[in-house]
Amino acid sequence: MPDLLLELYSEEIPARMQAGAAKDLERLTVGALSDRGLLFEGIKAFAGPRRLTLAIAGLPAKQKDVREELKGPKVDAPAAAIDGFLKKTGLTKDQLKVEKTPKGDVYIGVIERNGRETAAVLAEILPEVMGKLPWPKSMRWKPGVAVRWVRPLHSIVATFDGEVVPFSFAGVSSGRHTLGHRFLSSGKIEVRRFEDYEAALKKAHVILDADERKAIIFEGVKQAAFVHGLEMIPDEGLLNEVAGLAEYPTVLIGAIEDQFMDVPAEILQTSMRTHQKYFSLRDPRTGKMANRFAVVSNMVAEDGGKQIVAGNERVLRARLSDAKFFWDEDRKRTLDSRVEDLKGIVFHAKLGTQYERVERIAALAGEIAEKIGADVHKAKRAARLAKADLTSGVVGEVPDLQGVMGRYYALHDKEDAEVADAVRDHYKPMGPGDAVPINKVSIAVALADKLDALTGFFAAGERPTGSGDPFALRRAALGVIRIILENDVRCSLRTIVRDLDRSWEESDRGAMGTHGGEDVLVFLTDRLKVALKEKGVRYDLIDGVLSSGAEDDLVRLVARVRALQEFLKTDDGTNLLAAYKRANNIVRQEEKKDNKLYQGQGPKSIFLVEPAERALYDELQSFQRAALQKIKDERFEDVMSDMAHLRPLLDSFFSEIRVNVDDPEKREARIRLLGLIPWMLSPVADFSQVEG
Amino acid sequence: MAKARTFQDLILTLQNYWAAQGCLILQPYDNEMGAGTFHPATTLRALGPRPWKAAYVQPSRRPKDGRYGENPNRLQHYYQYQVILKPAPENVLDLYLGSIREIGLDPNLHDIRFVEDDWESPTLGAWGLGWEVWCDGMESTQVTYFQQVGGIDCDPVAAEITYGLERLAMYVQGVEFVYDLAFNDQFRYGEVFHQSEQEFSAYNFELADTEILFQHFKDAEKQCQQLIGGNRKFALPAYDQCIKASHAFNLLDARGVISVTERAAYIGRVRALAKACCEAWLETPMGAYKPRFA
Numbered sequence: 001m002p003d004l005l006l007e008l009y010s011e012e013i014p015a016r017m018q019a020g021a022a023k024d025l026e027r028l029t030v031g032a033l034s035d036r037g038l039l040f041e042g043i044k045a046f047a048g049p050r051r052l053t054l055a056i057a058g059l060p061a062k063q064k065d066v067r068e069e070l071k072g073p074k075v076d077a078p079a080a081a082i083d084g085f086l087k088k089t090g091l092t093k094d095q096l097k098v099e100k101t102p103k104g105d106v107y108i109g110v111i112e113r114n115g116r117e118t119a120a121v122l123a124e125i126l127p128e129v130m131g132k133l134p135w136p137k138s139m140r141w142k143p144g145v146a147v148r149w150v151r152p153l154h155s156i157v158a159t160f161d162g163e164v165v166p167f168s169f170a171g172v173s174s175g176r177h178t179l180g181h182r183f184l185s186s187g188k189i190e191v192r193r194f195e196d197y198e199a200a201l202k203k204a205h206v207i208l209d210a211d212e213r214k215a216i217i218f219e220g221v222k223q224a225a226f227v228h229g230l231e232m233i234p235d236e237g238l239l240n241e242v243a244g245l246a247e248y249p250t251v252l253i254g255a256i257e258d259q260f261m262d263v264p265a266e267i268l269q270t271s272m273r274t275h276q277k278y279f280s281l282r283d284p285r286t287g288k289m290a291n292r293f294a295v296v297s298n299m300v301a302e303d304g305g306k307q308i309v310a311g312n313e314r315v316l317r318a319r320l321s322d323a324k325f326f327w328d329e330d331r332k333r334t335l336d337s338r339v340e341d342l343k344g345i346v347f348h349a350k351l352g353t354q355y356e357r358v359e360r361i362a363a364l365a366g367e368i369a370e371k372i373g374a375d376v377h378k379a380k381r382a383a384r385l386a387k388a389d390l391t392s393g394v395v396g397e398v399p400d401l402q403g404v405m406g407r408y409y410a411l412h413d414k415e416d417a418e419v420a421d422a423v424r425d426h427y428k429p430m431g432p433g434d435a436v437p438i439n440k441v442s443i444a445v446a447l448a449d450k451l452d453a454l455t456g457f458f459a460a461g462e463r464p465t466g467s468g469d470p471f472a473l474r475r476a477a478l479g480v481i482r483i484i485l486e487n488d489v490r491c492s493l494r495t496i497v498r499d500l501d502r503s504w505e506e507s508d509r510g511a512m513g514t515h516g517g518e519d520v521l522v523f524l525t526d527r528l529k530v531a532l533k534e535k536g537v538r539y540d541l542i543d544g545v546l547s548s549g550a551e552d553d554l555v556r557l558v559a560r561v562r563a564l565q566e567f568l569k570t571d572d573g574t575n576l577l578a579a580y581k582r583a584n585n586i587v588r589q590e591e592k593k594d595n596k597l598y599q600g601q602g603p604k605s606i607f608l609v610e611p612a613e614r615a616l617y618d619e620l621q622s623f624q625r626a627a628l629q630k631i632k633d634e635r636f637e638d639v640m641s642d643m644a645h646l647r648p649l650l651d652s653f654f655s656e657i658r659v660n661v662d663d664p665e666k667r668e669a670r671i672r673l674l675g676l677i678p679w680m681l682s683p684v685a686d687f688s689q690v691e692g
Numbered sequence: 693m694a695k696a697r698t699f700q701d702l703i704l705t706l707q708n709y710w711a712a713q714g715c716l717i718l719q720p721y722d723n724e725m726g727a728g729t730f731h732p733a734t735t736l737r738a739l740g741p742r743p744w745k746a747a748y749v750q751p752s753r754r755p756k757d758g759r760y761g762e763n764p765n766r767l768q769h770y771y772q773y774q775v776i777l778k779p780a781p782e783n784v785l786d787l788y789l790g791s792i793r794e795i796g797l798d799p800n801l802h803d804i805r806f807v808e809d810d811w812e813s814p815t816l817g818a819w820g821l822g823w824e825v826w827c828d829g830m831e832s833t834q835v836t837y838f839q840q841v842g843g844i845d846c847d848p849v850a851a852e853i854t855y856g857l858e859r860l861a862m863y864v865q866g867v868e869f870v871y872d873l874a875f876n877d878q879f880r881y882g883e884v885f886h887q888s889e890q891e892f893s894a895y896n897f898e899l900a901d902t903e904i905l906f907q908h909f910k911d912a913e914k915q916c917q918q919l920i921g922g923n924r925k926f927a928l929p930a931y932d933q934c935i936k937a938s939h940a941f942n943l944l945d946a947r948g949v950i951s952v953t954e955r956a957a958y959i960g961r962v963r964a965l966a967k968a969c970c971e972a973w974l975e976t977p978m979g980a981y982k983p984r985f986a
Contacts, residue, residue: 011785011806012805012807012808012823014807014808015807015808016808049806129890137821138821139795139811139820139821139837139839139849140839140847140849141780141837141849142779142848142849143779143847143848150821151784151821152780152837154782181798183800183803192953245805245807246805273808275828278829295829297803297828298803298805299799299800299802299803299804301800301801301802301803302800302801303801304937307801307802308801308803308826308828309805310804310828311802311828311829311830311863312828312829314830314863314866315828315829315830316829317868318764318765321764321868380931388731396870406716596950657905
């Protein structure tokens with residue numbers, strides 16, 4: 001079966017847009033083909049700096065023929081109805097057939113559509129797909145052409161079964177010619193099919209597949225580093241980016257001058273990565289950053305890359321001179337002396353300066369430190385210094401290095417090592433992939449930093465919305481949750497948040513007036529649910545446990561939910577839940593029937609006469625007493641096995657006792673007994689929230 | 693391919709190259725401005741239907757970038773080489789690469805790449821898509837397809853090429869300190885401009901009289917509005933006033949007397965002037981959509 005090859009060749013496409021464009025091209029084409037009944041065997045899309053390519057294998061040469069019979073109005077129907085049918089089918093009256101039915105004669109319209117040649121359909125589909133491709137940013141470039149593309153489009157290759165599919169887009173007509181590498185190839189390349197195409201491009205110094213380019217870069221850096229006895233510092237994000245900046249990636253190694261090797265590795269690495277897109281290398285024995293870098297060029301130069309390396313080294317030298325200048329200047333002042341300068345930096349119009357923020361964080365970090373057994377003095381000291389590096393030259397130039405630089409300056413000032421670490425680590429975790437701080441002083445400052453931001457922004461009415469979270473409060477909330485859970489930090493979040501909220505209310509920051517506290521807790525538990533869901537913890541169980549009482553100790557909360565989830569996986573668990581639901585249904589039905597409330601009322605025990613109902617009643621009561629205590633003692637497994645013991649009692653209640661008996665008092669007692677179950681189980685969870 | 697050995701060789705090479713491509717070789721505009729884009733030969737000529745091809749050197753003033761002559765590559769006054777081509781020819785990038793060859797940077801020996809960098813000027817209400825061109829990791833040039841100027845769609849689209857001359861010269865000459873550049877065979881860049889960088893840095897940061905500057909800003913704004921407020925539009929002199937207002941603002945900004953919130957408001961005021969001038973330009977003979985005389 002024939003294949004389609006489509007190549008859209010343009011000026012340089014931004015690296016960050018390439019992968020998405022390939023996906024969109026594939027998705028839109030697949031959609032357009034299937035809308036027209038065209039199936040295929042395989043499809044692959046490619047993207048690179050200068051071209052988007054789509055290869056589809058095994059398309060039919062033609063669409064299938066279609067024959068459709070449509071039932072119309074009766075022969076004696078009003079003329080308007082018959083006209084309507086003719087209009088709908090596009091047929092004339094003498095083309096209609098008449099069919100006898102039990103209800104009389106009716107018109108039948110037979111529509112036959114011959115399948116069109118696939119090539120003709122493609123000529124229609126492809127420009128349409130191109131017009132719909134959603135570039136994040138696109139432009140006009142040709143006079144009189146309103147069509148937009150990411151950058152000027154130069155040529156289109158479109159062949160089906162080796163023949164050109166003729167169409168035009170943005171004033172460019174499709175054909176069978178493309179071009180190779182901007183500098184390493186010259187002249188047009190004629191292509192018919194994907195196989196020749198890919199091979200011809202390779203000869204013309206273009207590696208079509210981004211994954212292949214990545215592999216070449218990865219291996220290239222590894223090999224080149226190895227020659228120098230070094231290894232690459234892996235950097236997936238950079239790898240993806242540079243693979244989008246070269247059609248023919250070639251790895252070269254350059255040297256960093258010794259004078260810069262005293263500058264902290266993070267500064268070197270950030271300068272090289274963000275501005276120059278260089279890979280950093282390290283010594284595998286010491287793990288220390290090496291005085292070499294790897295640059296991925298798009299060129300196989302006639303001199304083996306000598307000038308390219310020399311040029312890159314020169315550019316890097318200028319950049320690092322700047323960085324080194326700031327690094328040297330910054331250390332002429334102590335970090336402590338910079339704290340005063342924070343008075344001049346506004347954190348947020350309603351929340352005051354960074355100085356005020358630091359004061360709040362220090363106070364809170366002290367309190368948290370006390371609760372979790374960290375050194376209170378160190379926590380306060382670290383909090384005071386935490387933001388001081390914002391006034392330094394290096395952070396001014398490279399904001400990403402906040403915290404990291406603070407630690408270096410703190411160490412330079414001979415601050416305590418734990419304090420210095422906390423200055424760096426209080427921003428952690430920076431994202432879902434980042435580690436949380438584990439040192440207690442750092443934990444105290446990190447929690448204080450995030451909780452201050454959360455309660456502050458909530459109080460100021462700056463809450464995240466569905467579309468925007470400009471102050472990264474979701475990240476802060478997730479950070480709080482992860483720090484607590486991963487370090488087993490035991491604390492009542494409600495107390496902390498309420499205290500903070502109160503101090504916001506009492507502060508002279510005025511104009512706030514909104515209560516954020518309870519909303520912050522809800523926000524935190526919502527983030528918790530999302531976070532736990534990713535780890536396979538059931539949403540409904542978290543809700544169930546949460547609404548059973550104000551559990552605000554996240555560590556306990558998670559332990560309880562996990563115990564419950566395990567229990568519900570057992571036979572006893574599922575049966576107990578079924579029995580619970582059954583009891584609930586009965587109670588609700590009878591309440592409706594009698595228009596009376598039975599739930600949670602408790603039975604008059606003298607009317608419980610049968611052994612099965614007495615036993616259930618007694619057992620439920622002792623279960624609840626024991627459960628309260630055991631949950632306090634955090635013996636969650638025990639509570640679960642107690643719950644398992646309830647199951648046979650419930651089973652025998654349902655098999656032996658009839659609820660709807662004539663004796664109204666016995667009946668009511670039985671309903672009330674069932675209505676008591678949710679209350680008795682409530683120390684564990686609100687089971688009405690549990691699905692199943 | 694003779695290497696442009698000196699700073700002025702570089703300029704002369706570019707002048708000859710773009711002249712050969714049919715560009716008008718214009719001279720710098722005689723107003724202080726932050727970039728070559730502000731020259732009316734770009735801002736105004738990018739609008740309207742008439743074809744336009746021009747190239748020129750433009751001294752660019754960025755008061756805040758003053759470093760008292762001590763930074764290896766930051767200057768409060770530097771030169772841009774600006775090329776504006778309307779409509780954008782299909783082979784803009786090839787034309788550009790031709791100029792790089794002419795300077796002495798052989799693309800077969802260097803690593804030339806086009807890295808996404810979309811240009812936007814909030815003060816001019818202008819934006820476009822394009823790249824910064826890297827030569828062995830150095831940003832040497834900005835290439836932009838103008839989409840809007842003064843909030844008005846560019847139709848046809850113009851292509852703009854902006855070379856940072858000092859930086860390019862430093863690369864070609866292998867110099868790390870801008871003042872060490874050979875301006876010609878006899879003079880170094882520092883001999884021409886070092887004292888000026890020192891004095892102007894002091895002026896920009898310490899001495900400029902802010903009261904006078906605030907008044908300049910207001911006067912320029914007022915005069916600009918007057919020139920385009922009547923029935924007959926005097927787009928060119930009005931635009932001069934817009935440029936003056938923009939530079940007064942840049943100086944005030946360097947003096948640190950404009951707060952973060954005021955900043956946006958001032959930029960908005962300059963943008964309003966620029967937009968009004970651009971709109972007025974389209975009503976003048978040379979800017980009109982329907983040329984009155986061709």
